[in-house]
């Protein structure tokens with residue numbers, strides 16, 4: 001029988017969260033085996049994931065600490081201001097980085113980057129990091145979580161051994177299911193249509209969140225194209241019924257629909273990525289741990305993309321888990337010790353629940369198409385605009401800087 | 415079989431307990447009987463498991479302050495020789511080994527040592543476990559250790575001075591002793607003895623004789639008499655919200671660091 005490959009931690013799923021976690025652990029001298037079922041090169045292909053993510057400032061600090069600053073500076077577009085409005089109604093709620101923090105201290109409210117660029121940068125770092133071993137494409141055959149260690153046998157017979165397993169295998173997590181961890185879930189009667197647009201006028205680094213009776217419409221500033229044209233990412237929530245129709249619109253018709261909702265504000269539009277529709281749902285695992293196992297990212301929780309916080313929650317999971325495991329390692333605690341898993345769960349559960357609750361409330365309030373609640377919304381937005389502390393709190397949640405932060409989210413390598 | 419980090423040398427591994435040793439035979443038999451239950455985190459030793467992270471964090475801080483260890487290191491005790499006295503099933507011993515020390519565990523109870531060896535082998539840890547008396551090891555390996563730990567041990571020994579003197583002998587000059595022990599207060603009597611032993615069963619019955627507990631001042635005096643300089647002494651308290659933590663009240667249990675002068 002071949003020798004088992006050993007590492008401190010076995011990460012199942014090499015998506016955005018799994019890879020970030022591996023790098024965060026390596027920065028604390030903790031070795032990982034990352035088992036990813038897909039071919040990582042295929043994940044980099046054009047068209048695999050056309051989404052862009054808003055990296056909140058706390059997450060951005062962590063990515064910088066992990067050596068991904070070049071990606072953020074070279075390919076990211078900072079969000080200097082967020083404007084929220086009821087359709088084209090003139091009353092607007094503004095979150096402004098400079099106004100909130102002063103010129104010198106201003107940190108963007110988030111940085112927009114293409115998921116594909118993030119994946120490429122993470123993969124590059126992972127390949128340069130000796131403490132991370134990426135095992136891909138590979139599928140877990142059996143996973144045995146015993147009292148002394150976790151042992152995995154891959155479908156091709158290879159054996160892996162670690163002190164702790166981490167489920168980072170996304171919303172359909174098989175690892176979670178096999179551990180018997182149940183999830184609360186529901187689906188929204190809505191879908192997100194995602195696309196990318198080139199436009200004549202600059203976006204001024206402003207993110208727009210416009211609420212329409214058919215659902216929220218978000219336009220997020222991206223870095224200009226090489227030919228100098230300006231560019232924005234679109235997340236347009238429509239009812240499930242309409243999703244297929246909207247994403248089937250031809251590029252011109254699609255651009256025209258978008259332009260109508262923008263009131264011409266960005267000038268002539270061109271659809272530069274085919275619209276793709278994503279069904280929207282919410283799920284939250286009843287617990288984040290079992291014997292020698294913890295859940296991170298979408299395996300633990302998934303929320304409505306209305307506030308662009310899904311990935312950020314997962315990145316925060318990674319930062320906290322790295323902090324908890326590093327502290328454990330430095331004091332000689334077995335990384336599979338339930339006390340560490342409990343500490344991680346306690347630390348993350350509150351933040352995830354709060355963000356999930358806030359997002360779900362927001363989604364129900366603003367995001368469910370066809371409910372005539374505009375007036376109430378307008379009242380609510382006006383209220384938030386007039387109460388600075390409430391606004392600051394919202395902004396802190398959006399940045400991911402609310403609550404008790406581990407060193408990585410402050411940009412430090414603890 | 416556990417692998418060994420240090421050559422065990424020619425010394426017999428399991429010397430018979432001696433009449434002149436510091437361990438109390440009645441206590442040794444009791445701990446022997448509990449060997450099998452050492453590693454059950456919800457078993458009779460759950461208090462020791464729960465205390466361990468706070469204790470080991472204290473060891474790490476003390477090693478950084480007094481042995482020049484690297485605070486950023488994954489294995490802060492790398493390069494050091496450590497001895498865990500009264501190691502039982504090896505809860506703290508394994509942590510010392512994971513922190514990078516070449517580690518020896520010593521206990522008078524053969525059953526506990528057997529359990530400790532099995533567990534370390536399963537966890538893939540190289541630890542030298544010895545069943546025997548601290549006085550005897552001191553005679554064989556004087557000055558061999560940079561770090562000695564003695565958690566919840568001194569309250570079990572019959573001759574405190576001989577015990578501390580043996581620990582001093584085992585350390586090189588400038589070496590570090592980290593210990594923890596319950597205080598002798600009405601609170602500790604009430605809680606450690608009555609509540610813990612008889613009501614919740616958290617500490618096995620009969621394992622503690624409250625009259626043997628030392629107050630922090632008494633412990634300081636005895637350490638000084640045995641050739642130690644006490645550098646830090648803190649309460650090891652418990653709260654429902656945060657579990658065991660260092661700092662605050664010393665009236666139940668306390669933890670300290672002392673340097674061999």
Ligand SMILES: Cc1cc2nc3c(=O)[nH]c(=O)nc-3n(C[C@H](O)[C@H](O)[C@H](O)COP(=O)(O)OP(=O)(O)OC[C@H]3O[C@@H](n4cnc5c(N)ncnc54)[C@H](O)[C@@H]3O)c2cc1C
Nearest residue numbers: 013015016017037053054169170297298308309310311312
């Ligand atoms: C329309 C839309 C827009 C969004 N916009 C944003 C945004 O702006 N900002 C934001 O923060 N978040 C956003 N999100 C959420 C974000 O995309 C997810 O939260 C994030 O991708 C989760 O990352 P993950 O690594 O946990 O899971 P995934 O990205 O799902 O990765 C899981 C990985 O595990 C692998 N895998 C699965 N099963 C196995 C197995 N059995 N063995 C081995 N490998 C396996 C998969 O191949 C995959 O690589 C959005 C989501 C949607 C749907």
